[in-house]
Amino acid sequence: MEKDLPEPQAALPPLQPEPEKSKRQIGQWVLLVIAVLALSAAVVFVVLRFITPTTPEANNVERNPSPGLDGIIAASIPPEQLILGDCLRGFESPLATQTVVTCNSAHNAQLIGTFELTGEDYPGSNELLTESETLCKSVALDPSAGLDSTWTYHFSRPSESTWTQGDRQVSCFLSLSEGNVRNSLLPENEES
Structure with a gap:
């Protein structure tokens, strides 16, 4: 019976798991x-x-020459593209982008004047503030516009850094504290 037994064989090394190197290499x-x-x-x-490069002309917002019932002439228009007499809906700051509407549609502010200052040297923040306020309050307004204490003057003026770059413009706005109007604040001959 011993003859039927298989001959002893050398032991095979244990099986090794397949390395995960290929998965790591794929990742x-x-x-x-x-x-x-x-x-x-x-x-x-x-x-x-x-x-x-972007040019100022590429950023021009087009104005709608025939606004619809909403009265919107241009939305998100930068302050430097505003025109004297523009009526503004949702006005919060002279430096923000504006929504220009027809003056016979609801609005809460209007660009009533622009002035170019002169001089080479920056006059100083306080002097510029006083001069800007005086210029803005000098604008002739329509007496039939119904102005009262709910209106506030706002203006943008050059800072010291923009003055050195040639900025000399003061823009004057008149805005309502609350509510809206549907007429221009400027006399008819002053509007463009």
């Missing part, structure tokens, strides 16, 4: 591809920014 390759794509997009953005 690293995916991250590398994502990083290269992000870097490429950033380079394209920078190159296009320098090739086609």
Whole structure:
């Protein structure tokens, strides 16, 4: 009976689990591809920014020559594109973008005047504040507009840094503290 037994064999080494190196390499390759794509997009953005710089003309907001029932002539118009007599809906600050509407539609402010100051040297913040206020209050308003104490003067004026860049403009606004009106504050011959 001993003859039927198999001959002893050398033991085989234990089976090793398959290394996870391939999964880790795939993850690293995916991250590398994502990083290269992000870097490429950033380079394209920078190159296009320098090739086609934005110009002030590109930022001009178009005015609607025939506004509809809402009266909106232009929305989100920058302050430097406002025109004397523009009536403004939702006015909060002279430096914010504005919604220009027809003066016979509901609005709470109006650009009543613009002035160009003279001089080479910056006059100082307090002097400029006083001069701007005097200029704005000198604008002739329509006596039939119904102005009272609920109206407030607002104005934008050059800062010391913009003065050195050539800014000399004072823009004057008159706004309601609450509510809206549906008429211009300027006499008819003053509006453009």
